[in-house]
Amino acid sequence: MSEMFCFQCEQTANGTGCKYAGVCGKSAATSNAQDELTCALIALANAANKAGRSKKTDSLIVDGLFMTVTNVNFDTTRINQFKDEAIAEKNRLAEEIPVPAAKSLFDGDKDIVSLRSTLLFGMRGMAAYAHHAGVLGLFDDEVNAWFYKGLPALLTEHSVDEWLSLLMEFGQVNLKCMALLDKANTGTYGTPEPTKVTCNIEKGPFIVVSGHDLHDLYEILEQTKDKGVNIYTHGEMLPAHAYPELKKFPHLKGNFGTAWQNQQKEFDNIPAPILFTTNCLMPPKRSYADRVFTTSVVGYPGIAHVKVDSNGKKDFTDIINKALELGGYAEDRHMSGINGGDTLTTGFGRGAVLSAADKIIEAVKTGALRHIFLVGGCDGARPGRNYYTEFVKQTPKDTAVLTLACGKFRFNDLDLGEIGGLPRVMDMGQCNDAYSAIEVAVALAKAFDCGVNDLPLTLVLSWYEQKAVCILLTLLSLGIKNIYLGPTLPAFISDNVLNLLIEKFSIKPISTPEADLKAILG
Known part of the structure; x- marks a missing residue:
């Protein structure tokens, strides 16, 4: 049995680390591929520091780090393909720069490993925010440039005080990244307004959109206009109902279910497709695996993936057709939150x-x-x-x-x-x-x-x-x-x-x- 080591999330096995399979559902092969991808990104950052960074290296680093966040991508093949692309770009810039061994990330003095891991996991989180802002056309050069400092720093010797200084510097840069994303979301979709959202589901065809990416939700709302298909948010997509440019769509009806970890129960035999736009994907059960779609950096083996075309657009026709085929519920369905309430305010x-x-x-x-x-x-x-x-x-x-x-x-x-x-x-x-x-x-x-x-x-x-x-x-x-x-x-x-x-x-x-x-x- 192949081994892995992962302790980046809260539910890690025994509170110490997953060794044979992730509690999240990822295999040892996937976990190891994510570590190898991380090391390829470190090498790419080193190469770009020597030969010059570009929009391509920025994109590879941001999306590559996002791909290693928990519950994002379970597809070992896609992760390895992305790693190979990062290494190819590294070789184009500076072939002589080596790719560090994956084990180097978590080897050494446990306090140094702790500080190193804290910085790595923080950068993975910031990459997710930078990705979302970039989808809406906003970038911050200081934010992107910091990855080229932070990634090489992971495998460089530092005192504890120097590590702490790096972490605090990173925290300030991440504040700028969060401000950038806030500007991207509000600048595109307006300032959120207090809005009541129903948990109930109307009869007829519908699509559930999960994750965080407001642009994906907007595109699917545009493509389902006048199609007789209602749209429901799930999990972290709930706050989308408060944005004026999203709530203006009358077929954005409400919110389906509760938090991400309940999806295997709540999606069981659901008569509708689900689109996962970012993290929070769990291994789908047989009863609904045929109606799960992923997009962007999200992936799962055997699950349909919606890609971006050469013009930067996504075609959601297959999801729409699946919604019409499944038909939704025959009658309106009363649903509620964990405590029994059927209305949420955001x-x-x-x-x-x-x-x-x-x-x-x-x-x-x-x-x-x-x-x-x-x-x-x-x-x-x-x-x-x-x-x-x-x-x-x-x-x-x-x-x-x-x-x-x-x-x-x-x-x-x-x-x-x-x-x-x-x-x-x-x-x-x-x-x-x-x-x-x-x-x-x-x-x-x-x-x-x-x-x-x-x-x-x-x-x-x-x-x-x-x-x-x-x-x-x-x-x-x-x-x-x-x-x-x-x-x-x-x-x-x-x-x-x-x-x-x-x-x-x-x-x-x-x-x-x-x-x-x-x-x-x-």
């Missing part, structure tokens, strides 16, 4: 929240709003994530909860009432929208003439994959302290590195909702 990005800043500031000053919690991040299957549901349920009525990313599906169908005319639970969007939360915190700190750490604001985060890593590094680079992190701490963080983060940033592992709320509120 669209509380920084535009919506800051437009109500005067109300929020006044409520804080008068004591009507005692505390704000940001409870957000990735969801996952590991036991213990119900902590976030219970935490939100137990927050006092004079507190508000901002949320983002798919972790919100643990509680976003709860009706916890209002405070100051705003719902107590406000969905700020995808994990991609963490920039909105940062901007809100900075704006409130400015209004109160204090630092972010002095605000009545606490971050309670759940992590799963590599985009959570890059967001956390950005928050730490901004000096934000006392972040509660769970449900388990990253396996790639060694004890010494954890102690360093606790000492410098007061990172706090979650305990129980009751104990943590008491510690926060006193």
Whole structure:
């Protein structure tokens, strides 16, 4: 049996690392191919530093790193083809530069491996954001250039202080990348508006669109106009309903299901096709594998893949025909979130929240709003994530909860009432929208003439994959302290590195909702 080593996600086997197959479903061959691709990208960065980078090298590095994020690509053949393309470009630029051995990524002193892995996984997350912005035509030269610094740094000797400095520098660059993506999304589709979204499904043909890529959703909405096919979002695509240029399509009907880790149950025998535009793909069950489609860097062996043509367009005809063939449900179907609610509200990005800043500031000053919690991040299957549901349920009525990313599906169908005319639970969007939360915190700190750490604001985060890593590094680079992190701490963080983060940033592992709320509120 071939072996692998992967500890980049939260659900890793035994909390230490997957050795024979990924808990995510990837094979040892796929995992090893992803490590080899990473090393090919390191060599390509070195070659480009010597001979000059280009749009092609930028694209190979960004898409190649994104392809190695958890639950993105399970297709070993495609990963190897991409690796070969990266090596060919490396050879064209500087043939003499070697491709490092894959084992070098995770060999050596465990604290150095920990720091190296943290930087690698952070760059994988930033690559995802850079990819999304690039699809919409926006690029940042400083962001792209940093990959050519960060990748070679992985296999260069550094002191612990130098590693920490690199991680903080990366966090600042990732902030620019998140700002770039925010500009790309809002500039293309408008500023998100608070919007109610149904969980119910109308009878007739429909398509479910999962992932994060708003451009793919827009294209499929355009191509299904007047076709009698409704469109439903899934998982992290839920916030798309809040964008004016997307919500104007009357056949964008609602949201199907809950968070990504429930898809094998929720998609069982679904009478409709599903398009996966980015990560969050799980190995499809037989009952619906024939109706799953992937696109972009996503892939799974034997699953239909929608490609981009020479003009940069995607043809979704096969998905549309599959929807018409399957026919959808014969009658309207009532569905709900985890807690039984059938309506979700999204669209509380920084535009919506800051437009109500005067109300929020006044409520804080008068004591009507005692505390704000940001409870957000990735969801996952590991036991213990119900902590976030219970935490939100137990927050006092004079507190508000901002949320983002798919972790919100643990509680976003709860009706916890209002405070100051705003719902107590406000969905700020995808994990991609963490920039909105940062901007809100900075704006409130400015209004109160204090630092972010002095605000009545606490971050309670759940992590799963590599985009959570890059967001956390950005928050730490901004000096934000006392972040509660769970449900388990990253396996790639060694004890010494954890102690360093606790000492410098007061990172706090979650305990129980009751104990943590008491510690926060006193």
